[in-house]
Amino acid sequence: xxxxxxxxxxxxxxxxxxxxxxxxxxxxxxxxxxxxxxxxxxxxxxxxxxxxxxxxxxxxxxxxxxxxxxxxxxxxxxxxxxxxxxxxxxxxxxxxxxxxxxxxxxxxxxxxxxxxxxxxxxxxxxxxxxxxxxxxxxxxxxxxxxxxxxxxxxxxxxxxxxxxxxxxxxxxxxxxxxxxxxxxxxxxxxxxxxxxxxxxxxxxxxxxxxxxxxxxxxxxxxxxxxxxxxxxxxxxxxxxxxxxxxxxxxxxxxxxxxxxxxxxxxxxxxxxxxxxxxxxxxxxxxxxxxxxxxxxxxxxxxxxxxxxxxxxxxxxxxxxxxxxxxxxxxxxxxxxxxxxxxxxxxxxxxxxxxxxxxxxxxxxxxxxxxxxxxxxxxxxxxxxxxx
Amino acid sequence: xxxxxxxxxxxxxxxxxxxxxxxxxxxxxxxxxxxxxxxxxxxxxxxxxxxxxxxxxxxxxxxxxxxxxxxxxxxxxxxxxxxxxxxxxxxxxxxxxxxxxxxxxxxxxxxxxxxxxxxxxxxxxxxxxxxxxxxxxxxxxxxxxxxxxxxxxxxxxxxxxxxxxxxxxxxxxxxxxxxxxxxxxxxxxxxxxxxxxxxxxxxxxxxxxxxxxxxxxxxxxxxxxxxxxxxxxxxxxxxxxxxxxxxxxxxxxxxxxxxxxxxxxxxxxxxxxxxxxxxxxxxxxxxxxxxxxxxxxxxxxxxxxxxxxxxxxxxxxxxxxxxxxxxxxxxxxxxxxxxxxxxxxxxxxxxxxxxxxxxxxxxxxxxxxxxxxxxxxxxxxxxxxxxxxxxxxxxxxxxxxxxxxxxxxxxxxxxxxxxxxxxxxxxxxxxxxxxxxxxxxxxxxxxxxxxxxxxxxxxxxxxxxxxxxxxxxxxxxxxxxxxxxxxxxxxxxxxxxxxxxxxxxxxxxxxxxxxxxxxxxxxxxxxxxxxxxxxxxxxxxxxxxxx
Numbered sequence: 001x002x003x004x005x006x007x008x009x010x011x012x013x014x015x016x017x018x019x020x021x022x023x024x025x026x027x028x029x030x031x032x033x034x035x036x037x038x039x040x041x042x043x044x045x046x047x048x049x050x051x052x053x054x055x056x057x058x059x060x061x062x063x064x065x066x067x068x069x070x071x072x073x074x075x076x077x078x079x080x081x082x083x084x085x086x087x088x089x090x091x092x093x094x095x096x097x098x099x100x101x102x103x104x105x106x107x108x109x110x111x112x113x114x115x116x117x118x119x120x121x122x123x124x125x126x127x128x129x130x131x132x133x134x135x136x137x138x139x140x141x142x143x144x145x146x147x148x149x150x151x152x153x154x155x156x157x158x159x160x161x162x163x164x165x166x167x168x169x170x171x172x173x174x175x176x177x178x179x180x181x182x183x184x185x186x187x188x189x190x191x192x193x194x195x196x197x198x199x200x201x202x203x204x205x206x207x208x209x210x211x212x213x214x215x216x217x218x219x220x221x222x223x224x225x226x227x228x229x230x231x232x233x234x235x236x237x238x239x240x241x242x243x244x245x246x247x248x249x250x251x252x253x254x255x256x257x258x259x260x261x262x263x264x265x266x267x268x269x270x271x272x273x274x275x276x277x278x279x280x281x282x283x284x285x286x287x288x289x290x291x292x293x294x295x296x297x298x299x300x301x302x303x304x305x306x307x308x309x310x311x312x313x314x315x316x317x318x319x320x321x322x323x324x325x326x327x328x329x330x331x332x333x334x335x336x337x338x339x340x341x342x343x344x345x346x347x348x349x350x351x352x353x354x355x356x357x358x359x360x361x362x363x364x365x366x367x368x369x370x371x372x373x374x375x376x377x378x379x380x381x382x383x384x385x386x387x
Numbered sequence: 388x389x390x391x392x393x394x395x396x397x398x399x400x401x402x403x404x405x406x407x408x409x410x411x412x413x414x415x416x417x418x419x420x421x422x423x424x425x426x427x428x429x430x431x432x433x434x435x436x437x438x439x440x441x442x443x444x445x446x447x448x449x450x451x452x453x454x455x456x457x458x459x460x461x462x463x464x465x466x467x468x469x470x471x472x473x474x475x476x477x478x479x480x481x482x483x484x485x486x487x488x489x490x491x492x493x494x495x496x497x498x499x500x501x502x503x504x505x506x507x508x509x510x511x512x513x514x515x516x517x518x519x520x521x522x523x524x525x526x527x528x529x530x531x532x533x534x535x536x537x538x539x540x541x542x543x544x545x546x547x548x549x550x551x552x553x554x555x556x557x558x559x560x561x562x563x564x565x566x567x568x569x570x571x572x573x574x575x576x577x578x579x580x581x582x583x584x585x586x587x588x589x590x591x592x593x594x595x596x597x598x599x600x601x602x603x604x605x606x607x608x609x610x611x612x613x614x615x616x617x618x619x620x621x622x623x624x625x626x627x628x629x630x631x632x633x634x635x636x637x638x639x640x641x642x643x644x645x646x647x648x649x650x651x652x653x654x655x656x657x658x659x660x661x662x663x664x665x666x667x668x669x670x671x672x673x674x675x676x677x678x679x680x681x682x683x684x685x686x687x688x689x690x691x692x693x694x695x696x697x698x699x700x701x702x703x704x705x706x707x708x709x710x711x712x713x714x715x716x717x718x719x720x721x722x723x724x725x726x727x728x729x730x731x732x733x734x735x736x737x738x739x740x741x742x743x744x745x746x747x748x749x750x751x752x753x754x755x756x757x758x759x760x761x762x763x764x765x766x767x768x769x770x771x772x773x774x775x776x777x778x779x780x781x782x783x784x785x786x787x788x789x790x791x792x793x794x795x796x797x798x799x800x801x802x803x804x805x806x807x808x809x810x811x812x813x814x815x816x817x818x819x820x821x822x823x824x825x826x827x828x829x830x831x832x833x834x835x836x837x838x839x840x841x842x843x844x845x846x847x848x849x850x851x852x853x854x855x856x857x858x859x860x861x862x863x864x865x866x867x868x869x870x871x872x873x874x875x876x877x878x879x880x881x882x883x884x885x886x887x888x889x890x891x892x893x894x895x896x897x898x899x900x901x902x903x904x905x906x907x908x909x910x911x912x913x914x915x916x917x918x919x920x921x922x923x924x925x926x927x928x929x930x931x932x933x934x
Binding site: 041042043044048076078079082083084086088132133154155158162165233234235236237238239240256257258259278279280281282284285286287288289291292293296297298299300301302303304305306307 | 427451452453454495496497498503506510513514515517518519520521522523524525526531589591594601603609752861862863865867868871872874877879881908909910911912914915916917918919920921922924925927928929
């Protein structure tokens, strides 16, 4: 028997940042026995493959509010969970290459400011002060929020892993969830590669595999897994504080605590291509060209390694949080579109509330799975899907 | 030698001269033992270790670009060379205090999480400890070197013995191979095109409707190289592995590769660790500087003969315990495995020639499989008697493909296989002598030692064995997880000198066989590749679909 019990209050599918945080919030609320299963090892999915950005600059107010809470949570993560996530608030700097982009950033800036966050619009000269060596004439300006920052993703996963286990949550790695057992439109348990586990609730926090799991449970969902790649350069002494993001092509990079420049670029990949995570010459060379074009001083710097991971994209760029109206007890915690780490602490708290059927303070138009089931178009949309 | 064949360069404030074609390290080594680097976290003294461009023991800043390997970079007229990561000098570095203040290393996962007002200061201090060199200076000119583009029916990577033999056989078979070689002084093969001074860094299998492999690399000027080839023969050879013991990161502890390279480092009296052909070759090369041979098991008859001729004492069935010295190694402490005591061998260098591992990362990038071999205690690619790998039209020959001493495919058989369309891999049982699991036994005995100083498992990132032990104690198991937890294998050498050791150490700490600990396919590129070289060939791949 792989599992310690036959029945649980909830089974969480996915031991990434969302799944573990959800388990944590459930355990803290005294929900009863919780089981977390994951098909891989710790950090094998998106939680171990992301660029570590945490920002509060968004187009949609609901996301800004979640992100603000998340920043506060990462600030106290070390004290709460015992591991340093090296949350460094070097700011997020969005670059505009032309007036149209600057206008778009200005609109976001207005929303962010009206939520009480002191974001700034920068001139090209002010951008150059924050990005030493930026190619002259490459930007017309940017927007900046000093309290945004970066975390080192792995220790967040480790800290939560240790914390939830200390709270009695059972985490079983290397076990795939294959589907749910349902009766009369309600979840009764989960089928896994290691056998069944009974539970009235299952949380789909499977990240890049969430659509696959939903479908295996008979639920058609619009989520699409898209492959994104990242590279890291050789480590250097600190020279760059903010996370830098370019709106036009999705270029983003920051200098990590280890001194490496880590970043990515949106290279269109056909969805549904092989699920592998090797990096492609196409990405590595396109990323190199973008970096060298923006920061010519990096030319001689070596690329140390590159890797790939999967975003779990929803059609409107907003996460999917809440119970599926078609299947009682099936709770979505997915569709984060590469921003799971940024929103996990606060979004997962809402997931836990949904599991416990407590009221959730999220706008259903923005976050509920029901928004894709109705006839009309989704009214809200988050287009700042970068970095 | 006339004046025209020498190169003037600056090393710090000194004006120095190098011979034509000489590497920076060789030019510096003529002045004596080169102290160029302090380690990244604890500022421990480090010296050149591998001599083949993989370790971090000879990193210097050249003309404003950080982290250049002095052993691989030919001296150019007017080069400005500076040391990195130490003050005032690598030999006397005030930051070396970090090593003394942190006897058990820095636990960055759990260290100093409160009080809140101190964590910011702590974070800034830790951030400054990271990295070797400072960010590059703005470039003097924006002109990028023109990239090289080649199409080939067959690409042979590596112009060592096996690569050359393969290229010659392919020529005999009527093909015109392209031969790629990292060294600048490769001798051309008749009938083959040779691209010398070119480092391969990525090999992608055919993708997006093409039937060509794509190889990405760069030349000595940092120009990008793209080769599209229908078939690829990987002949990248092998390298001498590292070994963990107390002080194994000390300057003077080097691999056989460095001892046999043309760098001409003044090693002085050297203890050679190893029992086979590789160790014998080193003993022969070092001649009167070969002070002793230490081997964990029995010593091979050829090495016994050579050692007798040169009057080099042999210490079989003995285990290396620690390298003694404050800066450079002064002696090697050795224990008799039968319990008959410990002794010190005075020396100024320790040459590791105990285990040769394959340079097989290109194969795995392109999708080849691998399997564990108890002897010599490492993973090797799955390659059959004709050089086939199981990936269609990807072949491997020589030390890149199999352990030293096992049967190699004949070059003509390989040429047949390349010409033919066969893609299935015929299983080939390992044909090996030696005692299985000797390396496991070494580490089992080593881990029972009382620890006095730091045991640096990963010299690039200063990861200590203690950190791995802490990870395992906390329930983080398996190489993939422990790699992320400790950083082992994520440094500039891409894990060449620590992952093979980490697998065995983890197997013992976790109490399971090495095969269950797992392995890691090194993430591309194989070696740090200049951004400018990659940027220059971006157009080549702009429309390519992912693998």
